[in-house]
Amino acid sequence: MLRWIIPIVLYILIDIYAFQAIKTISKNQFIHGVYVLSSLVILVLFMYAITSPEARTNPKMMYFFGVFLALFAPKLILVIAMFGEDVIRLFVGVFYKISGGSETSFMPSRRKFVSTLALGIAAIPFAGLLYGMIKGKYNYKVLQYTLEFDDLPSSFDGYTLTQISDIHSGSFDNPEKVKYAV
Known part of the structure; x- marks a missing residue:
């Protein structure tokens, strides 16, 4: 369990940082609650699993x-995009502070556009992973070709060559689908 402390702390920090984008885009407390609750459920299940x-x-x-x-993958992408914005915000804030700007706050506020864009970009791997888990998991393509070669010895007549490429069947929880492919 001790070896998992750093990954768990990193997960929590990434989750808190990603939550800042949600708070920037929506002030709806219900949405905030759903985000926090789902994050806590995932964290508890992760700790149970390990x-x-x-x-x-x-x-x-x-x-x-x-x-x-x-x-988690979309949150990681979201955090990378938001970190880039935070670096820019830091430089802008330092510039205004040094130049004697009349800003009352040292750090400019987070831009809603950047948070929305980051969430949109983060939705792409989310949709891809969700599709792969639900629909693409057993989306096998079984192709059969009859090949004829003039110089092939007759002892190979009737043989079947099989190539299995890049099979991602997870837990093989549907034996019929796996039998079809193999």
Whole structure:
């Protein structure tokens, strides 16, 4: 458990930082509550998954891991974009302070446009991961071709060549779909 303290603290810090974009875009307390509650549920499930031996064998935990990635990857992208804005805000704030600007606040406020844009960009990997978990997980393509070569020895007649490429079936929770592909 001790080795997980740093990743958990990083997750919490990233989550708090990403929440700043939500607060900039919406002042609705319900939206804030849903964000905080979902983040807490994910954190509790993550801590359960890393501390409980039976959680590692539970197929439902694979879905949790997918949801965790689908929610965490966009937050990471969001935080990177917002950090870039914060660096710019810091330089602008320092410039105004040095130049004797009449600003009452040292730091300019966060731009709603940047937060909205960052959330829009972060939605792209969220949608992709969600699609991959739900629809694309077993979207196999089985292609059959008959190949004929003049110089192929007759001892190879009737053989089947199979190529399996880039199979991401997660927990193989649907054996019929896997049988179809393999």
